[in-house]
Amino acid sequence: MLCVEHVTKNYGSFTALEDVSLTFTSGVYGLLAPNGAGKTTLIKLLTTLLFPTRGQILWDGEDIQALGAEYRGLLGYLPQQFGYYPGDTPRQFLRYAAALQCIPRREADGRIDHLLETVGLRDAADKKLRKFSGGMLQRVGIAVAMLNDPKLLILDEPTAGLDPRERVRFRNLIHTLSGERIVILSTHIVSDIETIAGQIIMFKDHRLYCCDSPARICAQFQDKVFHLPAGTPLAQGQFLLSEGQGEAGPVVRVLCDAPPSGGIPVAPGLEDAFLAIYREEQP
Numbered sequence: 198m199l200c201v202e203h204v205t206k207n208y209g210s211f212t213a214l215e216d217v218s219l220t221f222t223s224g225v226y227g228l229l230a231p232n233g234a235g236k237t238t239l240i241k242l243l244t245t246l247l248f249p250t251r252g253q254i255l256w257d258g259e260d261i262q263a264l265g266a267e268y269r270g271l272l273g274y275l276p277q278q279f280g281y282y283p284g285d286t287p288r289q290f291l292r293y294a295a296a297l298q299c300i301p302r303r304e305a306d307g308r309i310d311h312l313l314e315t316v317g318l319r320d321a322a323d324k325k326l327r328k329f330s331g332g333m334l335q336r337v338g339i340a341v342a343m344l345n346d347p348k349l350l351i352l353d354e355p356t357a358g359l360d361p362r363e364r365v366r367f368r369n370l371i372h373t374l375s376g377e378r379i380v381i382l383s384t385h386i387v388s389d390i391e392t393i394a395g396q397i398i399m400f401k402d403h404r405l406y407c408c409d410s411p412a413r414i415c416a417q418f419q420d421k422v423f424h425l426p427a428g429t430p431l432a433q434g435q436f437l438l439s440e441g442q443g444e445a446g447p448v449v450r451v452l453c454d455a456p457p458s459g460g461i462p463v464a465p466g467l468e469d470a471f472l473a474i475y476r477e478e479q480p
Contacts, residue, residue: 198222199243199349199379204252206238213238216252217405219398221349221379225371226408227390227397228383229467231475234400236383240353243381244274256349273347275338277354283327287318287337290326294341305344312340316370332363339370350380356389368393387468397467399474406474415465422469423460424448432457438472452476 199221206214214235228236241247242254245261245268254261261268281290288309295305313322316336326334335355342350352371356364364386371380372393382390390397391411399406399414407414422438427447431437435457438450443461451457452473465473 198257200255200258201239201242202253202255204242204249204254206242206247207250212403214242214400215403217400218252219405219408221381223375223377223379224395225375225380225382225390225393227394228381229385229387229390229397229471230400230406232385235403236400237353239400240351240381240383243349243351244272245269270345271348273342273345273350275335275342275350275352275355277357279338279341281326281334281337283325285326286323287313287326287340288322290337291340291344295344298345300344308344308346309340312343315343315373316340317366330363332359332366335359335363335367336370339367339374343374348378350374350378351383352381353383354385355382356384356386364389387466387471391467399471401474411467414470415467418452418465418470418473420456420462421452421454421473422463422465423451423453423457424463425451425457425460429459436473436476438469 201217201219204214204217205212228239230236238247242249248262256264256268256271285293291309291312292305295309313319316339318333318336321333326337329337356367359367368389371382374380382394384390395410396408397411397414398408424443425448427440427449429449431451435451435453438452440447440449442448450463450469452469456462
């Protein structure tokens with residue numbers, strides 16, 4: 198169990214996170230918030246790249262700062278961009294990463310074969326990384342993060358720049374890997390976590406806004422989201438969520454407390470909730 202207890206992180210006079218408390222158990226958690234809201238700061242705190250100004254982070258009741266290398270040995274981390282050697286093959290690069298983690302060669306080779314199979318790179322195991330697509334490189338990154346069979350897997354914007362097919366493949370992979378471990382996935386792409394995260398963590402004004410299931414987050418906007426024909430002037434109290442194509446032509450998706458004239462009620466999704474929660478932050 199991972200516990201964040203009343204954590205505040207200051208950079209001089211700027212407060213990146215303020216009095217954040219969270220408890221993580223096995224499963225997938227999505228960090229969903231606009232850029233600058235504190236997602237990356239929390240990840241750096243959880244990976245011991247930064248330390249709290251106030252508060253503490255505990256693994257099974259012990260401070261992660263005191264645990265030091267023991268805690269980091271339980272951790273798998275895929276940063277938004279990770280370094281690799283283009284002339285290496287996935288097998289060579291994984292062997293190198295395993296050596297850095299002091300994993301014995303025979304044990305490492307067994308793990309590497311299993312991981313290459315898991316991430317769908319068995320047939321590309323001996324091809325040069327310079328020839329890989331962005332999605333294939335991200336799968337290599339996941340394999341590196343999983344080398345030590347971590348109890349805590351943290352992924353920072355892992356699908357940025359991937360095409361839709363690779364993003365779906367990546368989401369399926371994360372779901373497969375979640376098992377008996379904690380997986381924390383930071384993103385601002387709603388579809389990446391809407392279907393695989395059991396809990397969504399949102400920050401607002403650098404404080405914890407919620408940690409709840411996607412269904413319960415969306416439920417607070419039930420009966421408040423409507424389709425109107427495109428070009429309909431918005432009345433006071435109506436907030437534009439998005440524009441799109443409906444069955445009868447172009448429509449606008451609006452948020453309002455009372456049903457608008459001519460409005461068709463629609464079920465709110467996580468993207469609607471995101472836009473509604475952060476609506477005052479839009480230009």
